[in-house]
Amino acid sequence: MDILDKHYRTEDHVFIYDNATTHKKCADDALSARHMPKYPPNPNGKGRKKGENWGVKVPLLGPNGNVIHGSDGKVVKVFKKMADAQFSDGRPQPLYFPDDHPQYPGLFKGMAVILEERGFSNARSLKAECKGFKCAPGITDCCCQRILFNQPDFVGVKSLLEDVCERRGYRVIFLPKFHPELNFIEMCWGYAKRVYCQFPISSDPMILEKNALAALESIPLLSMRRFSNRSLRFMDGYRCGLNGSEAIWAVKKYHGHRCLPPELVHEIEFERKKAAATS
Ligand SMILES: [Zn+2]
Incomplete structure (x- = not known):
């Protein structure tokens, strides 16, 4: 982004x-209806430990930004309040009572109150969640958790990357899962790997790093453009309703094109009718 900001400010980027878990990771305190209790924690200690608030556990970071490990080797986690939700008109909806609340100072509101504030007056009469969150198919108002789960602000939580x-x-x-053919950088990796394999075997990390950089540098710009066009043809093929093998066939047949011709x-x-008639 720094490079684009500096050199390509006027372009639209x-x-x-790809749909990797690391790319889709949300902030630790991102909205999530799963595991929310229906009611606020009891400040007098029934149920939850006395004074224990509900929130998320996030890794404790040291001054250098790294996670801290306890004596048992596990990552030390600390409590953090979940981020604010958002009403349909865009106003923020805090999920915690204010610190000067007479009954629940600073405590989690619970799903019932959160839903009531959004106009679901029957929230208290609903179950917290259907068993195992396996709600009946197609039903969206069976339990507090399902209703919250489908609220636009809960659905639209952005990943850290998007944010x-x-x-x-x-x-x-984000590209659909298991479709590397849509991501032309995969073909660039493939090209670089082929080049890398041709270097003499070595166990010296310095040489290996040099080889890796040389392999990456070796991909010609023209090849990158061809790979990009190939991915665009696949996208076009899927948009036309082709299945995987049809798309492979079409991408090969029209290999000089950026997109597939309309008559395709x-x-x-x-071809489908012909195949059906002969089977
Ligand atoms: Zn349900």
Whole structure:
């Protein structure tokens, strides 16, 4: 983003990432309806430990930003309040009572109150959650957790990556899972790996690093453009309704194109009918 800010300020940039868990990771305190209790913790100590608030456990970071490990080797975690939710009109909805609340100072409101504040007056009469959160298919108002789970602010929680990029004015798109053919950088890795394998075997980390950089540097710009066009053709093929093997066939057949020709759909239809007639 720093490079784009510096050299390509006037362009409109979209970052494309694959659907890896690391790319989709949300902030530790991001909204999540799972595991929320229905009512505030009892300040007098029944149920939860006395005074224990509900929130998320986040790793404790040292001064250098690294996680801290306890004597048992486990990462030390500390309590953090969940981030504010948002009403449909955009106002923030704190999930915790104010610190000067007479009954529940600073404590988690619980799903019933959160829903009541959103106009669900029957929230107290609903179950906290259906067993194992396995609600009946198609039903969206069976339990507090299901209703909250489907609220726009809970659905639209952004990943850390999206958040960082969008705050700086860059749009992010995630590719569908298990479709590396849509991500042309995968073909670049493939090219670099082929080159890397041709270097003599070595166990010296310095040489290996040099080889890796040389392999990455070796990918010609023209090849990158071809890989990019190949991914665009796959995208076009899927948009036309082709399945995996049809898309592979079409991408190969029209390898000089950025997108697939419009008559392709008719051609595929014809081939499908022919195949159906002969089977
Ligand atoms: Zn339910």
